[in-house]
Amino acid sequence: MQTEKKIIECVPNVSEGKNQATVEKLAAAATVTGASLADYSSDPDHNRSVFTIIGEPDAVFEAAFRLAQAAVETIDLNIHDGAHPRMGAVDVIPFIPLRGSDMNDCVQIAAALGKRLWNDLRLPVFLYEEAASAPHRKNLAVLRKGGFENMANKIKNPEFFPDYGDVLHKTAGITAVGARRPLIAFNVNLDTDDISAAKKIASKIRSANGGLPGVKAIGVAVKGGNTAQVSVNITDYTQTSMYKVLETVRFEAARLGVAVNETEIIGLAPMQAYLDCANYYLGCKNSAGAVKVIESHF
């Protein structure tokens, strides 16, 4: 049986997905005893990398700080170009409670990291989602709107004054640090280079427009502009499963005369999210909720 140490996850998103040497440097920086770098992957079109750190809270906190520090030292947003919206060299740092920990632990860690990023690196910070200091500051898309280029002006508005710091970092911009539930980053590539198709589909499926519950979606160009992608965040996979997103994208795409080519999952997803999809597509009459996985029992 396992000891009930607190375990949390942290998923920093960094604005560099082209220069593999920089990505490796950041990965090395995130290596701290007690935390494991469970996964990292880069996308050159998004020009963005996603790191997944899992472990004990103090170690994950330290790994996230060191990764942010390395990002601030190496990335200059003034010369950054990519398909994905961004406002910081380290764009967003969410903490997620996993085992023996709760959202309140992660809210406190987010606040502590925000404070340290400003104190040690002069990197200003928005606290977002569960860590947000006001309801209108919860949504990352609202905070990030306008991007790095517009941020120096935006933070003069008291509504968007940073939670830590008072001036944009000249090369690293501003970072959103927060606490949230597990999220699945699920991208669906279409068989077209017509980005307007991806944007239309994204607009149909996002929950803000009355689409699928807990779904955020944007249309972007990937593969050097040759592929239109519906880039999706599923913020509550217990409400909206990946298969539901995929099948909805598929039938909305059909209406536009395009089809789904392939998908990708960025980072990790909870086991139950995969089980839901396996059960759906296999046509299992077994309840997907009933855990039927050997590894769950030892």
Next chain:
Amino acid sequence: MQTEKKIIECVPNVSEGKNQATVEKLAAAATVTGASLADYSSDPDHNRSVFTIIGEPDAVFEAAFRLAQAAVETIDLNIHDGAHPRMGAVDVIPFIPLRGSDMNDCVQIAAALGKRLWNDLRLPVFLYEEAASAPHRKNLAVLRKGGFENMANKIKNPEFFPDYGDVLHKTAGITAVGARRPLIAFNVNLDTDDISAAKKIASKIRSANGGLPGVKAIGVAVKGGNTAQVSVNITDYTQTSMYKVLETVRFEAARLGVAVNETEIIGLAPMQAYLDCANYYLGCKNSAGAVKVIESHF
């Protein structure tokens, strides 16, 4: 981190799937400290129940014995009727190495259980699969051929003399006890009551006929004769995934003018088996071999 205690699995199949009171009695009998009854399910048409016990070897051994004892005391094969082939009240007892244990551990446990079943219960035993005493006695289907009704004669043949005992148990028949790798019991229900369709498809897909590697399959009638079922064992899911079985059944069924209605997984399956299916059907370009499950990291 986990301590590396030896963990094994045992999956007794019992010839009773109609009388729920008996099934509950057997489940209660299998409750032993150090072993957990991870799952059990019954099928009235197969007239068979499958129990999954996971834990430390000594405890799993004891739980399997007690379950067998309860089955011998309560089930009379002379009045048993069901779609699934069987030769014993407790028909088959495989042991599977999981963590910190190997096949040799399970072969020894199988032999010890076989000896005890004969000594304590006068239940004769065939050792099968990795525990078999000769190559021609490895395959369960070969040992079981002819069923309970024919077994008193069959075991007079020296080729099929039991490994333990020398005479059939009058009400409980004979039991196959063995050691094997994890197996997935995967049933595919067709939209027809024509059992000949299920038999034809089973014959096409089974590896013995040059079908899918590691696949055993029979055609049976379930749901009171209203549904034809292709009942499949996948003995090596790393070679043949569930999606491959399902899609092959689907296209062979189409040739016969029938379709797949639903499937079911009996007992537990390894996590990777579900991941393979989720990745295939989601069209993930992520490698299914790369573990992307949060729970794998803590």
